[in-house]
Every structure is written in structure tokens, then in C-alpha cells.
Amino acid sequence: MNFPKGVFRAPARFLMSLLFILSGVSKLTSTKETQQYMEAYGVPGILIWPAAALEITGGTMILTGQFTNPVSVILSGWCLLTAAIFHKELSDQTQMIMFLKNMAMAGGFLVLAEAAIEVEEQSPKPLLGNGVPAKS
Template structure:
């Protein structure tokens, strides 16, 4: 019975993941200078911010649409792991370690997309039919 709902679960999962990345990318545009300053404070060049915005906003929208899902999910998983290590791995700070583990968990969810694809309600499925 639940197997019939798998396409809806796939879609819901992609929406939930996109809800994380799309607003994060938008907030980096609206708070550009503050975000660049924060990046620089931890040793990441602020000049990389446009790339971060592209990854979060573009990657989130691609996941939402189910376009090139396996590739985009793989890249976003790597992004989550790298950002977890750079920004959140601070074992003495409980809140930072919670954020670190959140990023690890998100990377795990993205790897499910890498393994299983976007599902039936996606551009990937639609383009595969054509």
C-alpha cells in the first residue's frame, strides 16, 4: 500500500530539502555584505559568496524541480559536509555541534537522492520519457 505513495514521498522529500536551501540562498543575497564578512571571519574568502549562493539557490531549485537530481544532490551533499567542517565543527560548543550534525544528516538525505533519483514527479522522469 505505502509503495503506491512512493512518488508522493519522493516529491515531499525534495520539497523539504529545497525549503532549506532556497531561502538560505536568498538570505545570502539580501544580507550579502554580512555573509561575506562572516565567511571571511572563519577564513573563507568572501569572493566565494556568489558560488555559495549559486549552490544553495540553484541547487535547491534544481532539487525542487527534480532536474539533474543525482548530480545536484551529490554536489549539495559535499557542500553540506564541507560547510559543516568549516563553520560548525566546534566540539566545545554544543549549539555548533548540533548544527554540525544537522549538516551531516542533510548530506545523508541528499545521498538517498543520489542513490534513488528524483522519483516520478520530476523533470528527470519527464525528460527520461521523451
Template sequence: MPAAGRVMMSAIFLLSGVGKLAAPAATLAMIKAAGLPLPEVSYAAAAFVEVAGGLLLVAGYRTRIVALVLAAFSLATAVTFHTAFADQNQMIHFLKNVAMAGGLLQIAAFGAGSLSLDARRGRV
């Protein structure tokens, strides 16, 4: 079960990260519109966190640390891009990010499970 949960949680990060890599101009425009400093650095960091974090989560490698990083990323994304609560879609995205962070905190608390690189290394 933990492996299935890790794969399901990683899907959104992998798809979003690959989407950022496939459409950098659109992503940079969104980052600039949010007023984040150093948009190119923010773009590279976000794409890296999503792709690398998603892959590491699937593999179950350094899972607790990766889950904490992805939880923090999810909350940062929620408060940066999804606080226009008058727009129901944005409120749903905000709550989705908060829920993802909650699931990731569960992974951080309970570890990767037996089907993981962490288990092979004796670090479940």
C-alpha cells in the same frame, strides 16, 4: 513522496541562499572570519549553489548530480563553519548538515521520482 522530500530538502538551501543575497555584508564577514580564501568568490559560489541547487532539486532536474553537489556543499559547510563542538549549537548545526548530506545521498541513489523533470525526460 520523492517530490515532497525534494521540496523539504530544498527549503533550507533556498532560504539560506536568498538570505545570503539579502545580506551580503554579514555573509562575507562570516566567510572572512572562517579564513576562507577569496571571500567574494566563496560568497558568490555559495549563494549560487544554494539557490540554483534548491530550485533544481524542487524541479527534479538533473536530480542525482544536484543532490551530490548539495551533499558535498553540506559537508564542506559543516567542517568549515560548525566544528566548535564545545558549543552545543554548533554541534547541532554540524550534525544537521551531516544529516542533510545523508538525505541528499538517498535522493542521489534513488532519483527524483515520478513527479520531476527527470521523469519527463525519461531519466528517473
């Protein structure tokens, strides 16, 4: 079965962004516990604020389709980084699942980034004053 091109982009953006927005909000509502968790892995607790900002802002931008390509690449890197820091005890089944979840999310964000390039290439180009399409 073939689906129309692009039919899954909005649901993909919603699903990919949901985890980040909720995780960022959770950091703000459970600050002390999250800081203790971070510090247990050698990450300074003060970094909770930029982490929450990245997750909420990045998730919102993915959800709304703003700057999808660069934000997807950044969030993919974030998934890889957090997997390497917080989920490296792969002998623990829960940690292995969390590690693999982060890897899958990183891959999903790269697919989303690629789709954003395709959409951008197909978008009409703005015209210069003389009616000639501007170069990207």
C-alpha cells in the same frame, strides 16, 4: 503500514531544497554580514557569490526534479564541506546541532540521489528509428 512507492519524493525534494534556496537568498540580502561571517572562518568573502548561486540553483533543481542525481551528490558534498569549515567547534552545543544538521542533510541528499537512479532506471527508454529501445 506501507506507503505507495515514490509517494514521499516530492515532499522530500521540497523540504531538502527549501533550506538551500532560503540560505542562498539570505546571502544576497545580507551580503556584508555573511561575508564577515565567512571571513571569520578563513573563507574569502568574495566566495559569497558562487555559494549563493550554488545554493539557489541547486535548491531549485532539486525542487523541480532536474538532474536530481548529480545535484544531490554535489549538495551532499556541500553540506559536508560547510560542516567541516563552519561548524567544527563541537564543544558548543549550537555548533554541534548545526554540524549534525549538515550531516543529516548530506545523508538525505544521498538518499535522494539513489531514488533518482531508481526512477531513471524505471523510465521508458527512448526508441531508435527502428523501434528498438536505445541503450542508456
